[in-house]
Amino acid sequence: MGDERPHYYGKHGTPQKYDPTFKGPIYNRGCTDVICCVFLLLAIVGYVAVGIIAWTHGDPRKVIYPTDSRGEFCGQKGTKNENKPYLFYFNIVKCASPLVLLEFQCPTPQICVEKCPDRYLTYLNARSSRDFEYYKQFCVPGFKDNKGVAEVLRDGDCPAVLIPSKPLARRCFPAIHAHKGVLMVGNETTYEDGHGSRKNITDLVEGAKKANGVLEARQLAMRIFEDYTVSWYWIIIGLVIAMAMSLLFIILLRFLAGIMVWVMIIMVILVLGYGIFHCYMEYSRLRGEAGSDVSLVDLGFQTDFRVYLHLRQTWLAFMIILSILEVIIILLLIFLRKRILIAIALIKEASRAVGYVMCSLLYPLVTFFLLCLCIAYWASTAVFLSTSNEAVYKIFDDSSCSLTAKTCNPETFPSSNESRLCPNARCQFAFYGGESGYHRALLGLQIFNAFMFFWLANFVLALGQVTLAGAFASYYWALRKPDDLPAFPLFSAFGRALRYHTGSLAFGALILAIVQIIRVILEYLDQRLKAAENKFAKCLMTCLKCCFWCLEKFIKFLNRNAYIMIAIYGTNFCTSARNAFFLLMRNIIRVAVLDKVTDFLFLLGKLLIVGSVGILAFFFFTHRIRIVQDTAPPLNYYWVPILTVIVGSYLIAHGFFSVYGMCVDTLFLCFCEDLERNDGSQERPYFMSPELRDILLKGSAEEGKRAEAEE
Numbered sequence: 001m002g003d004e005r006p007h008y009y010g011k012h013g014t015p016q017k018y019d020p021t022f023k024g025p026i027y028n029r030g031c032t033d034v035i036c037c038v039f040l041l042l043a044i045v046g047y048v049a050v051g052i053i054a055w056t057h058g059d060p061r062k063v064i065y066p067t068d069s070r071g072e073f074c075g076q077k078g079t080k081n082e083n084k085p086y087l088f089y090f091n092i093v094k095c096a097s098p099l100v101l102l103e104f105q106c107p108t109p110q111i112c113v114e115k116c117p118d119r120y121l122t123y124l125n126a127r128s129s130r131d132f133e134y135y136k137q138f139c140v141p142g143f144k145d146n147k148g149v150a151e152v153l154r155d156g157d158c159p160a161v162l163i164p165s166k167p168l169a170r171r172c173f174p175a176i177h178a179h180k181g182v183l184m185v186g187n188e189t190t191y192e193d194g195h196g197s198r199k200n201i202t203d204l205v206e207g208a209k210k211a212n213g214v215l216e217a218r219q220l221a222m223r224i225f226e227d228y229t230v231s232w233y234w235i236i237i238g239l240v241i242a243m244a245m246s247l248l249f250i251i252l253l254r255f256l257a258g259i260m261v262w263v264m265i266i267m268v269i270l271v272l273g274y275g276i277f278h279c280y281m282e283y284s285r286l287r288g289e290a291g292s293d294v295s296l297v298d299l300g301f302q303t304d305f306r307v308y309l310h311l312r313q314t315w316l317a318f319m320i321i322l323s324i325l326e327v328i329i330i331l332l333l334i335f336l337r338k339r340i341l342i343a344i345a346l347i348k349e350a351s352r353a354v355g356y357v358m359c360s361l362l363y364p365l366v367t368f369f370l371l372c373l374c375i376a377y378w379a380s381t382a383v384f385l386s387t388s389n390e391a392v393y394k395i396f397d398d399s400s401c402s403l404t405a406k407t408c409n410p411e412t413f414p415s416s417n418e419s420r421l422c423p424n425a426r427c428q429f430a431f432y433g434g435e436s437g438y439h440r441a442l443l444g445l446q447i448f449n450a451f452m453f454f455w456l457a458n459f460v461l462a463l464g465q466v467t468l469a470g471a472f473a474s475y476y477w478a479l480r481k482p483d484d485l486p487a488f489p490l491f492s493a494f495g496r497a498l499r500y501h502t503g504s505l506a507f508g509a510l511i512l513a514i515v516q517i518i519r520v521i522l523e524y525l526d527q528r529l530k531a532a533e534n535k536f537a538k539c540l541m542t543c544l545k546c547c548f549w550c551l552e553k554f555i556k557f558l559n560r561n562a563y564i565m566i567a568i569y570g571t572n573f574c575t576s577a578r579n580a581f582f583l584l585m586r587n588i589i590r591v592a593v594l595d596k597v598t599d600f601l602f603l604l605g606k607l608l609i610v611g612s613v614g615i616l617a618f619f620f621f622t623h624r625i626r627i628v629q630d631t632a633p634p635l636n637y638y639w640v641p642i643l644t645v646i647v648g649s650y651l652i653a654h655g656f657f658s659v660y661g662m663c664v665d666t667l668f669l670c671f672c673e674d675l676e677r678n679d680g681s682q683e684r685p686y687f688m689s690p691e692l693r694d695i696l697l698k699g700s701a702e703e704g705k706r707a708e709a710e711e
Helices: 003-007 034-057 092-096 099-101 123-129 134-137 149-155 201-212 217-256 256-286 304-312 312-335 335-356 358-386 417-421 442-475 487-502 502-528 535-569 573-584 588-621 640-676 688-710
Strands: 086-089 110-113 165-170 171-174 174-177 182-185 189-190 199-200 390-396 426-433
Touching: 003 502, 034 358, 034 442, 034 502, 092 312, 123 134, 123 149, 123 199, 171 487, 174 390, 217 256, 217 335, 217 588, 217 640, 256 312, 256 335, 256 588, 304 312, 335 358, 335 442, 335 588, 335 688, 358 487, 358 640, 442 487, 442 502, 442 535, 487 502, 487 535, 502 535, 502 573, 535 573, 535 640, 573 588, 573 640
Parallel strands: 086 171
Antiparallel strands: 086 110, 165 171, 174 182, 189 199, 390 426
16 A cells, blocks of 8 residues: 555645544644634624615615605605505606616606506596596696696696506506507507697507516516415425425435435436426327417517417427436446445445534524525615615706706705706706715625625635534544544534634635625626627626636635635645645545545435425426315416425525535545555554445545556
């Protein structure tokens, strides 16, 4: 064994030497990377200060409630508009003006109303009929009928015409529908613009769409929200089932690791096979049905995704995707069959380690709770920052007035010089903004908010990795297991991480946060450059995004192994990262054999849980099965709760399997250290179990001979 080591290790650092006093994680250690710890504390103090400033200036009501032309909220309790929850546009066609894109506000008067108009009326007709009282509720507050028709319309006191409308996102939009291929509002195909001329409804449609931004997207969002309100109870039940399945799988893995791995592999193949069979049956069932042969390209984007399930091409695409995935998994299993046996041995050892440190299975709940705190603080601070602007009023005028778009004061505007120069102008609420130093710094504060979120979230994940690594390293380096295992290894590792290595964890999290915030900025710039036709800029942006994505993945891999070395030796971050990297390079063949194969097996376990819960959710929300006389609620899109359950199930399964993944990585590095420090003799015995030693050393020797033969 000693003759093979120099050739095997190569030139990647110096192998660890035998130390009779080394018994696992070092207890006599000192604080590491203190400067980074100080920086983190100062950054947290600054983050709290930013939050206080944001909460002082911000007003989330600006997001929840629409705002009228006077800057007042519609539907807010305790105000004069409490019973007026909807925003009404006098002339929504003017929202098609380019000014909307510049000022984010339609150049037309807007008022809060109790309900949207439900009939077609013009001001001229209403004034000479009994409908005038109804019409007056859509005029500006305090309107008095003491002006002529021309003066009322010129001053913008009342809308020229009322159009049947429906509320959407608390705003009144024309109730447009198609009848025999003709666009109509109510029973009308044209409308009167208030000046005696009639226009086509198509013009109104364009104005309505631009006023709404993306009308269909908002409709989709509202329907999805409705689905969540009626299905949240069943979504929680699905997530609880996923949690129970994950916990049961982990417990069975503790006692039946080998059997469970093979059962997991077979079940994944069967689940994918059933998916292929189901897609084929749906594909065959739609044969001959009217409209089922329409292609996805011809259909285009539809907000009602159920339409796609009536196309044969959709099920054909699903069947092809699942078939490719099935073939890939089967081929990987065939070519990795020997390595899978080696990985199973390591998983068995990890199962024993988890069995002796059972409380480690509950630690993901601590990480989840801390991440929820980070997300809640970041989200609330972002909302308050985005709503901390002041109301800005600007001059709006339909005629060619030179003062248009200038700021104004609505209280003094009627008697101001601007009003005399532009008699038809109005001082109207434009948007929320400001010219102070604080308002100019809002973008920087938002970037700082996002950066601190990444830093703190990565710190929480790093704390969990160091804690689990310290607990599982204590198990590995116990010569007589479990007699030599220290009491409460998880709590001891958690205490050591916080007491001595907060700075090191902050250092690693800081490096990762910098890369992540750069990626966010690149995504922002990419969105801004999408309209540009510069192919070189697009190519450069794509290359940068790819490079930083790869860099982020590498840093995560390096950090993970560095944290394991920190948990064992108590060294600073840079030293631990270097030692971990060189240790992996000296055992690169074993890394190829074990690390990715175990990751692949754990991925299959996650897919099994997600697939099982996903199929159950699909059958339930599509009313194909019932649970205890209850059936799924009526939904706009049944894929909303199904996708939510699938994503949530994956996150839950990932949380449980992350404990096993960290255990495997820790045991693997300890195994590599054990091989360098000891030789298996009575004077220098291995700390690994005999079963693990036999299969790992045998597998590594076979891979080494194969690599030499290829050279």
